[in-house]
Amino acid sequence: ATVGNIITLYVGATGCEVRTPAGSNVKINNVDSDGTNEAAIPATTLCTFTCTTTTDWILTAVDELGAVITAIVPDAA
Numbered sequence: 001a002t003v004g005n006i007i008t009l010y011v012g013a014t015g016c017e018v019r020t021p022a023g024s025n026v027k028i029n030n031v032d033s034d035g036t037n038e039a040a041i042p043a044t045t046l047c048t049f050t051c052t053t054t055t056d057w058i059l060t061a062v063d064e065l066g067a068v069i070t071a072i073v074p075d076a077a
Contacts, residue, residue: 001026005051015043018059019077026055028074037074045069 019038020026028039028049041047044064049057061069 001051001054001057003051003053007049009041009047009049011041011043011045011047013043015045016041017077018047018049019074020057024055026057028057029059029071030056031074033074036077038077039072039074041072042069047072 017038017040018028018033020028020034022035024034025032026034031037033039039059041061042063045061046063047059047061049059051057059072061072063069
């Protein structure tokens with residue numbers, strides 16, 4: 001991961017779950033998401049992942065109307 005990288009993802013009609021590679025100790029929104037936890041992305045959501053350190057990503061999201069979605073906190077798979 002390179003600090004400053006930004007990944008933008010649009011999730012269509014079906015939601016999805018995002019996790020980091022197993023054993024990587026990489027966090028999404030300050031939660032280790034390498035296999036045991038994952039971020040559930042709702043359908044019709046535009047997500048932005050921003051790399052802030054080599055092991056940390058901040059996830060923000062808006063719905064199909066452009067309204068900010070409450071923080072997505074990864075939880076048990």
